[in-house]
Amino acid sequence: xxPAILIISVLFGASILFGLAQSFGMMTGTQQETISLAAYxxxxxxxxxAGREFWSSFWFSLWVxxxxxxxxxxxxxxxAIWLSDRKxxxxxxxxLALNWNMAFPHLVWAIALLLFFSQSGFLARLSATxxxxxxxxxxxVLVLDRFGIGIIIDYVTKEIPFLxxxxxxxLRSQAENLDVVAENLGAxxxxxxxxxxxxxxxxxxxxxxLIVFGFIFSxxxxxxxxxxxxxxxxxxxxxxxxxxxxxxxxxEGMVISFVITVFVIIVAILSQKQEKGTQQ
Amino acid sequence: xxxLLVFSLLLTVALGACSVLGSxxxxxxxxxxxxxxxxxxxxARGQTVNWYLWGGSESINDFVDSLYGEALKERxxxxxxxxxxxxxxxxxxxxxxxxxxxxxPGSVDLIWINGENFATLKQADMLLPAWADKLPNxxxxxxxxxxxxxxxxxxxDFQESPWSSAQFQLVYDSARMSEEDLPRSYTELQDWVKQxxxxxxYIAPGPGAFQGTRFVKGALYEVSGKVEEWGTFDQALWDxxxxxxxxxxxDIKPYLWRxxxxxxxxxxxxxxxxxxxxxxxxxxxxIVGAGALIEQGLVPxxxxxxxxxxxxxxxxxxxxxxxxxxxxxxxxxLANLILNPELQAxxxxxxxxxxxxxxxxxxxxxxxxxxxxxxxxxxxLGVAATDPADLAKSLVGDTAAQYxxxxxxxxxxxxxxx
Numbered sequence: 001x002x003p004a005i006l007i008i009s010v011l012f013g014a015s016i017l018f019g020l021a022q023s024f025g026m027m028t029g030t031q032q033e034t035i036s037l038a039a040y041x042x043x044x045x046x047x048x049x050a051g052r053e054f055w056s057s058f059w060f061s062l063w064v065x066x067x068x069x070x071x072x073x074x075x076x077x078x079x080a081i082w083l084s085d086r087k088x089x090x091x092x093x094x095x096l097a098l099n100w101n102m103a104f105p106h107l108v109w110a111i112a113l114l115l116f117f118s119q120s121g122f123l124a125r126l127s128a129t130x131x132x133x134x135x136x137x138x139x140x141v142l143v144l145d146r147f148g149i150g151i152i153i154d155y156v157t158k159e160i161p162f163l164x165x166x167x168x169x170x171l172r173s174q175a176e177n178l179d180v181v182a183e184n185l186g187a188x189x190x191x192x193x194x195x196x197x198x199x200x201x202x203x204x205x206x207x208x209x210l211i212v213f214g215f216i217f218s219x220x221x222x223x224x225x226x227x228x229x230x231x232x233x234x235x236x237x238x239x240x241x242x243x244x245x246x247x248x249x250x251x252e253g254m255v256i257s258f259v260i261t262v263f264v265i266i267v268a269i270l271s272q273k274q275e276k277g278t279q280q
Numbered sequence: 281x282x283x284l285l286v287f288s289l290l291l292t293v294a295l296g297a298c299s300v301l302g303s304x305x306x307x308x309x310x311x312x313x314x315x316x317x318x319x320x321x322x323x324a325r326g327q328t329v330n331w332y333l334w335g336g337s338e339s340i341n342d343f344v345d346s347l348y349g350e351a352l353k354e355r356x357x358x359x360x361x362x363x364x365x366x367x368x369x370x371x372x373x374x375x376x377x378x379x380x381x382x383x384x385p386g387s388v389d390l391i392w393i394n395g396e397n398f399a400t401l402k403q404a405d406m407l408l409p410a411w412a413d414k415l416p417n418x419x420x421x422x423x424x425x426x427x428x429x430x431x432x433x434x435x436x437d438f439q440e441s442p443w444s445s446a447q448f449q450l451v452y453d454s455a456r457m458s459e460e461d462l463p464r465s466y467t468e469l470q471d472w473v474k475q476x477x478x479x480x481x482y483i484a485p486g487p488g489a490f491q492g493t494r495f496v497k498g499a500l501y502e503v504s505g506k507v508e509e510w511g512t513f514d515q516a517l518w519d520x521x522x523x524x525x526x527x528x529x530x531d532i533k534p535y536l537w538r539x540x541x542x543x544x545x546x547x548x549x550x551x552x553x554x555x556x557x558x559x560x561x562x563x564x565x566x567i568v569g570a571g572a573l574i575e576q577g578l579v580p581x582x583x584x585x586x587x588x589x590x591x592x593x594x595x596x597x598x599x600x601x602x603x604x605x606x607x608x609x610x611x612x613x614l615a616n617l618i619l620n621p622e623l624q625a626x627x628x629x630x631x632x633x634x635x636x637x638x639x640x641x642x643x644x645x646x647x648x649x650x651x652x653x654x655x656x657x658x659x660x661l662g663v664a665a666t667d668p669a670d671l672a673k674s675l676v677g678d679t680a681a682q683y684x685x686x687x688x689x690x691x692x693x694x695x696x697x698x
Contacts, residue, residue, distance in 0.1 A: 049689040120556035228542035245396030
């Protein structure tokens with residue numbers, strides 16, 4: 001463990017320090033370097049180009065991350081319960097099917113969604129060819145949309161298999177006959193689910209969901225591909241300001257990155273606590 | 281465990297301190313005197329020049345390797361190491377990071393650059409100063425032209441040397457539309473968009489999407505009826521005309537593709553909407569018009585370029601040398617080579633895959649044989665190109681640099697977020 005922690009904390013620690021320094025207006029590469037809170041002020045006050053977008057981006061990120069996590073958790077719970085009832089023989093095939101999905105990077109998955117669901121995409125053309133709609137452009141807007149539906153679809157379809165694997169690991173490793181015992185004691189199918197299965201998986205599900213939430217909140221590529229120009233998720237906004245031609249703007253990009261970092265650290269701590277809670 | 285954390289934290293701080301303090305410069309290149317070109321050639325002999333340039337086009341990559349790579353080797357015994365980058369801003373960040381890390385010599389010798397990336401490196405004092413006018417071929421460059429001595433309004437100060445030129449043009453599909461129906465001004469475009477809802481969009485102005493900014497600036501010229509005035513910064517002028525500009529774009533917004541809810545983020549996204557027939561116009565900057573795009577298979581073979589009657593912004597693109605370049609002499613030789621008139625004649629032809637315009641002023645070429653080659657080449661730009669006379673008639677220069685940020689931020693605030 002120790003060497004790994006050392007390397008990770010040096011590498012990440014250094015970049016966080018550099019990022020912090022830049023957010024305070026240091027190391028901009030320009031001659032006029034002064035330590036100031038100007039970037040923080042302009043981001044949080046809602047003034048200036050970064051500020052005007054910051055809060056809408058923040059709420060948008062929160063919405064996308066929350067919705068994606070919620071639907072992924074519900075979906076994973078349903079799939080895991082369905083799969084855990086199946087016979088031993090098919091278990092390997094189930095796991096393989098879930099892992100197969102995880103083999104696709106988010107980048108590939110997002111572009112695939114774009115090719116399938118955009119208004120000039122595969123499904124739009126197919127629907128137009130078969131006469132369901134007049135022109136491909138009538139196809140409903142599912143990606144590159146104002147409410148992040150495309151982004152949410154991407155994350156939900158990718159995270160359901162991830163969370164399902166976590167839940168299946170719990171369900172399959174538990175003493176097998178808990179639900180049989182419940183059944184013998186006269187519990188209905190619903191009661192088994194409500195009082196035996198769900199309490200069993202709940203700690204793993206909430207810890208897993210927090211990981212998923214933290215990941216979605218801070219990931220860049222999917223909203224960059226499937227999102228609209230406004231509102232944008234925080235990582236997209238941060239990079240845009242970091243790459244601004246005006247070097248002084250980069251401080252604002254770093255402030256936004258730092259907000260993301262703090263948020264994710266909080267989520268990680270919560271997730272740790274959750275896990276500890278289950279072990280006791 | 282705790283000790284370990286404290287230790288690694290200390291190490292981190294120490295590392296950070298090292299890279300900030302340890303930036304002592306050391307001379308890197310072999311001695312040469314820039315005013316004595318032979319000494320530059322001598323110093324460059326045997327060097328490898330690391331040329332960082334946008335590598336998104338396979339045809340440009342091949343063109344650079346074969347044309348310049350071979351000429352450098354044969355004539356000057358210099359090896360060309362072309363380093364492809366996804367976006368020039370990546371090189372800018374690399375050079376800035378090297379500065380922050382105190383890395384001297386760095387790893388970049390020459391950058392294909394213009395506009396905001398040049399402004400960024402100039403602002404950071406990371407460019408070799410005052411060299412471009414010292415190149416022998418610099419006599420062919422029209423340095424008095426504001427379109428050359430200012431880059432997006434930023435004074436060039438001989439910190440970069442031109443390579444080629446470009447001009448904003450629109451692209452249509454001749455299989456779908458006839459030439460007579462094309463809009464020829466921003467006002468006519470406004471009517472066209474309203475009559476054809478959902479069939480037009482433009483690139484969202486912003487960092488890394490200068491084509492979108494340029495399209496909006498063209499409209500600024502038309503709504504204000506002024507061009508020259510925008511060459512110097514004047515806040516009052518901006519305050520007077522920018523509301524009219526946003527009115528124009530808000531007026532067409534409901535009739536745009538996706539009702540202006542979102543916009544393509546770059547040229548590739550626009551080309552793909554155009555190729556998918558979701559919209560009827562794309563854009564290009566190349567002197568060969570749609571020719572280079574057809575070669576790359578981005579647009580249909582029937583695509584053709586056209587311009588409005590006025591306000592089509594043109595500019596030059598350049599090469600620059602970072603101050604910490606490891607092989608400055610070789611970079612100077614390459615910057616001089618790309619201005620060679622015979623190679624300029626090769627680079628404009630569509631079949632060579634580059635397709636941008638002259639960087640030199642061909643009227644300054646005195647050798648009649650070479651001039652003939654240049655004139656011949658400019659007659660063979662292909663059917664997908666805009667008529668050079670139309671290009672020349674509509675050509676205007678870019679605005680002062682300060683308007684770049686105002687246009688981008690203003691567009692986001694008053695058009696996109698409305």
